[in-house]
Amino acid sequence: xxxxxxxxxxxxxxxxxxxxxxxxxxxxxxxxxxxxxxxxxxxxxxxxxxxxxxxxxxxxxxxxxxxxxxxxxxxxxxxxxxxxxxxxxxxxxxxxxxxxxxxxxxxxxxxxxxxxxxxxxxxxxxxxxxxxxxxxxxxxxxxxxxxxxxxxxxxxxxxxxxxxxxxxxxxxxxxxxxxxxxxxxxxxxxxxxxxxxxxxxxxxxxxxxxxxxxxxxxxxxxxxxxxxxxxxxxxxxxxxxxxxxxxxxxxxxxxxxxxxxxxxxxxxxxxxxxxxxxxxxxxxxxxxxxxxxxxxxxxxxxxxxxxxxxxxxxxxxxxxxxxxxxxx
Amino acid sequence: xxxxxxxxxxxxxxxxxxxxxxxxxxxxxxxxxxxxxxxxxxxxxxxxxxxxxxxxxxxxxxxxxxxxxxxxxxxxxxxxxxxxxxxxxxxxxxxxxxxxxxxxxxxxxxxxxxxxxxxxxxxxxxxxxxxxxxxxxxxxxxxxxxxxxxxxxxxxxxxxxxxxxxxxxxxxxxxxxxxxxxxxxxxxxxxxxxxxxxxxxxxxxxxxxxxxxxxxxxxxxxxxxxxxxxxxxxxxxxxxxxxxxxxxxxxxxxxxxxxxxxxxxxxxxxxxxxxxxxxxxxxxxxxxxxxxxxxxxxxxxx
Numbered sequence: 035x036x037x038x039x040x041x042x043x044x045x046x047x048x049x050x051x052x053x054x055x056x057x058x059x060x061x062x063x064x065x066x067x068x069x070x071x072x073x074x075x076x077x078x079x080x081x082x083x084x085x086x087x088x089x090x091x092x093x094x095x096x097x098x099x100x101x102x103x104x105x106x107x108x109x110x111x112x113x114x115x116x117x118x119x120x121x122x123x124x125x126x127x128x129x130x131x132x133x134x135x136x137x138x139x140x141x142x143x144x145x146x147x148x149x150x151x152x153x154x155x156x157x158x159x160x161x162x163x164x165x166x167x168x169x170x171x172x173x174x175x176x177x178x179x180x181x182x183x184x185x186x187x188x189x190x191x192x193x194x195x196x197x198x199x200x201x202x203x204x205x206x207x208x209x210x211x212x213x214x215x216x217x218x219x220x221x222x223x224x225x226x227x228x229x230x231x232x233x234x235x236x237x238x239x240x241x242x243x244x245x246x247x248x249x250x251x252x253x254x255x256x257x258x259x260x261x262x263x264x265x266x267x268x269x270x271x272x273x274x275x276x277x278x279x280x281x282x283x284x285x286x287x288x289x290x291x292x293x294x295x296x297x298x299x300x301x302x303x304x305x306x307x308x309x310x311x312x313x314x315x316x317x318x319x320x321x322x323x324x325x326x327x328x329x330x331x332x333x334x335x336x337x338x339x340x341x342x343x344x345x346x347x348x349x350x351x352x353x354x355x356x357x358x359x360x361x362x
Numbered sequence: 363x364x365x366x367x368x369x370x371x372x373x374x375x376x377x378x379x380x381x382x383x384x385x386x387x388x389x390x391x392x393x394x395x396x397x398x399x400x401x402x403x404x405x406x407x408x409x410x411x412x413x414x415x416x417x418x419x420x421x422x423x424x425x426x427x428x429x430x431x432x433x434x435x436x437x438x439x440x441x442x443x444x445x446x447x448x449x450x451x452x453x454x455x456x457x458x459x460x461x462x463x464x465x466x467x468x469x470x471x472x473x474x475x476x477x478x479x480x481x482x483x484x485x486x487x488x489x490x491x492x493x494x495x496x497x498x499x500x501x502x503x504x505x506x507x508x509x510x511x512x513x514x515x516x517x518x519x520x521x522x523x524x525x526x527x528x529x530x531x532x533x534x535x536x537x538x539x540x541x542x543x544x545x546x547x548x549x550x551x552x553x554x555x556x557x558x559x560x561x562x563x564x565x566x567x568x569x570x571x572x573x574x575x576x577x578x579x580x581x582x583x584x585x586x587x588x589x590x591x592x593x594x595x596x597x598x599x600x601x602x603x604x605x606x607x608x609x610x611x612x613x614x615x616x617x618x619x620x621x622x623x624x625x626x627x628x629x630x631x632x633x634x635x636x637x638x639x640x641x642x643x644x645x646x647x648x649x650x651x652x653x654x655x656x657x658x659x660x661x662x663x664x
Contacts, residue, residue: 090561091560091561092557092560092561112560112563113563115563116561116562116563117563120561120562121558121561123554123557123558125554128553128554128555129554129555129557129558130554130555130558131555131559131573131577132555132577133576133577142564142572143562146562146563146564146565146568147563190558193558193562194562197562197563
């Protein structure tokens with residue numbers, strides 16, 4: 035399978051006037067296979083939105099590289115990058131200019147990239163794009179504030195599709211929407227992926243959302259990928275204690291299922307810059323129920339425990355290397 | 363009418379919502395009409411502008427400079443509704459003519475301040491750290507000098523006159539436009555739809571002129587109205603101090619100054635020019651307030 039997107043050792047440091055600065059990403063390597071979906075999961079402050087901003091070129095990485103369809107993105111011009119990779123933002127109302135109708139917003143993109151000609155030709159292309167996101171042509175004249183959240187997000191998706199990109203970065207595309215329309219937007223995205231053979235990076239804080247779309251899931255914690263694998267492996271046989279806590283937080287819509295063992299996370303998600311959790315050892319150590327002496331000494335590397343299933347945890351790695359110790 | 367009115371520059375409408383509501387011009391006008399400030403301001407400013415336009419086209423009842431030796435210091439009568447001055451000139455005609463001159467100077471001053479201030483503010487907000495730092499430090503320095511002092515320095519350097527008054531007043535107001543524009547531009551630069559535009563491959567020029575500037579136009583409208591009020595007052599103060607356009611150009615400030623010694627016996631020589639200044643200043647201020655209320659959805663009454 036060809037790779038749509040690959041990052042190698044991506045780092046992002048936000049310097050501060052005083053102190054060590056915030057290391058939002060600390061060496062993130064992810065791979066997205068062409069035509070598939072990579073889910074990136076983690077709580078607020080884990081660096082997932084920073085990753086999205088780096089991927090689409092809104093910010094430059096402090097270190098590491100990003101390859102898009104086997105090309106370094108630093109070598110791409112902004113317009114070229116825009117043509118192959120687009121971003122769908124979390125909040126459609128802020129990502130759409132409040133003064134532009136749906137048609138004007140989409141038409142502007144077509145004009146900037148010299149796509150779909152002018153006049154009637156452009157109008158029919160706008161209608162076609164609206165149709166792709168299941169909006170009737172009458173929505174073309176609507177302003178963002180006249181649209182519901184779900185409709186506005188569809189317009190944002192249609193605008194992103196106007197450049198005919200090969201890959202989309204979806205930064206929590208449903209988090210700002212009513213629960214009732216989330217499924218619609220997710221289903222739309224899945225259908226578009228099939229029709230246009232798009233590759234997705236789907237970013238979310240919510241495992242329950244990602245499970246519907248992702249083929250591969252990377253779990254991020256404090257700027258690091260702590261677990262990575264096929265979605266069945268990561269969700270069904272989580273190795274990292276943080277992933278298990280996330281998985282346990284997914285609600286089960288079945289009253290007869292009985293109370294599952296809840297995992298309560300203690301402490302702050304984002305420690306102060308320069309504190310021990312960020313500078314040495316395992317970043318998850320202060321909140322980890324399994325933390326041992328070794329976890330304070332060295333930072334666990336992301337190692338392959340099973341084929342295609344990697345985890346960065348000293349305890350999980352040791353347990354896996356003892357054949358007798360069967361994991362639940 | 364006191365000179366101190368020229369001192370402090372008017373406050374900035376800092377908490378105007380950054381994004382103008384896309385309700386169209388009709389919605390804005392309706393909202394303006396529905397706020398008490400806006401309605402009074404619209405009427406007063408409309409009267410002042412109409413009077414000034416009439417006077418500019420020579421529509422005054424008498425030639426403002428015609429000295430009728432047979433009618434010195436006359437009470438207001440039907441033939442001279444505002445009375446006459448010590449030279450027998452018709453005060454209504456002088457006031458109308460003075461309003462015209464005042465507004466011409468004020469408009470030119472606001473144009474100077476608005477164009478230079480907006481460009482500097484946009485550049486400071488949109489371009490890099492160094493450009494911004496230089497512009498903002500210069501602005502701070504201009505702010506440190508009271509606007510009236512700045513205007514006095516400019517007039518002293520260039521000499522009194524119509525154009526120089528406008529330049530002096532305009533320069534004094536530049537820093538306010540810079541600050542008022544820079545903040546929203548700074549915020550909009552990082553806003554969702556400007557980021558979205560960057561991701562979509564839009565050029566910086568397109569982002570600036572198609573997406574950022576139109577969304578600060580409401581703030582500019584408010585500030586322009588407030589600047590007009592301040593400029594009328596500043597022009598009156600400069601000519602009160604004898605630094606306005608030299609005679610025979612009619613000037614409200616100079617009329618007030620001349621009338622000071624006559625007011626005890628001929629109140630109308632002081633009252634009508636003063637009222638004209640007050641109506642113009644209050645009118646534009648209320649219009650500015652009304653515009654701000656109309657643009658900011660949080661203060662808009664439904």
